[in-house]
Amino acid sequence: MDFSDLHKQLKSMEGVSKVSHIRKNVIKLDLEKSVSKVFFTKLKDDFYFEHCSLITAIDNQPDFELVYHLSCLSGELSVDGTKMSAMVEVHIHLQRDSPSVDSVSDLWFGANWHEREAFDLMGIYFIGHPDLRRVLLPEGFAGHPLRKDYVYEIHEEEW
Amino acid sequence: MSAKGIRGNPELRRGVGSKTTDSEKIMEDPPAGDWLALRSDQLLKWIDDAVYNASEATGMREVVDRVTRPIFNFAQRFSPHPLHFGIMCCAIEMGQASAPDHDIDRLGLVYRSSPRQCDVLIVNGPVCEKLRPKLKTLYEQMPEPKWVIAMGECAISGGPYWDSYSVVAGADTFMPVDVYIPGCPVRPEALMHGFLTLQKKIREKEPGMFLRRE
Numbered sequence A: 001m002d003f004s005d006l007h008k009q010l011k012s013m014e015g016v017s018k019v020s021h022i023r024k025n026v027i028k029l030d031l032e033k034s035v036s037k038v039f040f041t042k043l044k045d046d047f048y049f050e051h052c053s054l055i056t057a058i059d060n061q062p063d064f065e066l067v068y069h070l071s072c073l074s075g076e077l078s079v080d081g082t083k084m085s086a087m088v089e090v091h092i093h094l095q096r097d098s099p100s101v102d103s104v105s106d107l108w109f110g111a112n113w114h115e116r117e118a119f120d121l122m123g124i125y126f127i128g129h130p131d132l133r134r135v136l137l138p139e140g141f142a143g144h145p146l147r148k149d150y151v152y153e154i155h156e157e158e159w
Numbered sequence B: 001m002s003a004k005g006i007r008g009n010p011e012l013r014r015g016v017g018s019k020t021t022d023s024e025k026i027m028e029d030p031p032a033g034d035w036l037a038l039r040s041d042q043l044l045k046w047i048d049d050a051v052y053n054a055s056e057a058t059g060m061r062e063v064v065d066r067v068t069r070p071i072f073n074f075a076q077r078f079s080p081h082p083l084h085f086g087i088m089c090c091a092i093e094m095g096q097a098s099a100p101d102h103d104i105d106r107l108g109l110v111y112r113s114s115p116r117q118c119d120v121l122i123v124n125g126p127v128c129e130k131l132r133p134k135l136k137t138l139y140e141q142m143p144e145p146k147w148v149i150a151m152g153e154c155a156i157s158g159g160p161y162w163d164s165y166s167v168v169a170g171a172d173t174f175m176p177v178d179v180y181i182p183g184c185p186v187r188p189e190a191l192m193h194g195f196l197t198l199q200k201k202i203r204e205k206e207p208g209m210f211l212r213r214e
């Protein structure tokens, strides 16, 4: 499949907006939170995106933004007639009062720890995750430190 | 619970980390009724007590201590075996100190990979909340006598991460530290000087054979 065909097909899918090429072999798009599971399943099964490179969370106050980098490394997709690895960058916007989204760790096993990290530092809840625990901070830590509104007492005594 | 006050509340900051209460439980005496069987540690303690009391009563303790002190001290002073354990960038300098340029081996330092064979624990980097219980376990696994060197600003006070939410403010908040080596990073010469300081400290301490009871 050619990359421009993929562009068209992605554009016609439900819940997808702002599809754009940001590089020759990278497509960026915005996705509705409610259709994320259907979209990711289709992306993996029909469009050969078999590798989840990265999941990060961003705190754009007041909302959260999740960024998924999914790559196709097998050469099934061709870019301008050349076999090349391709990438899709998916952005999902989440409300601050309900930062939850469907987990993709059953599609890509590598997503497991990325989701745990996003939960640990940013407090995004992944529904259906098999083992949503903190990964970098100790259990029992209160709060999610990479949130912009996280407060901790820096130094009590005056210098 | 608000995020405020985590730093002030040690219970919250500790997390699952410290297992001290668990290990204390393991070392507890067996329940009554178990006393019929003499366990090996009880036998050792009994022998220990007998030898100690006998040597104390006959005055042998003083003699043995006087004889063994210089030998023990010499041996400990000139063969401090540090644990081969690196945390962050200061560990690179620790490696450089053993390289041919500085060759710290000539002070008798041999890095060992098991804490059971070590005398010195070098804390060479920031200790995270999650690493703290593990480091404490390493320290507890080392046989007596043992010493701790805090290498670099991170291990002394938290260094560049002093106001972090997850870095412990210095290694001396949870284990006894003998020598502090300032620097970021610590130069190999400074590490060498730290070990010479430790040798001086060991010489002053003068442990003999009956070290445990003093």
Ligand code: SF4
Pocket: B088, B089, B090, B091, B124, B125, B126, B151, B152, B153, B154, B155, B159, B160, B183, B184, B185, B186
């Ligand atoms: S003191 Fe400096 S060089 Fe050493 S571990 Fe800390 S940051 Fe790295």
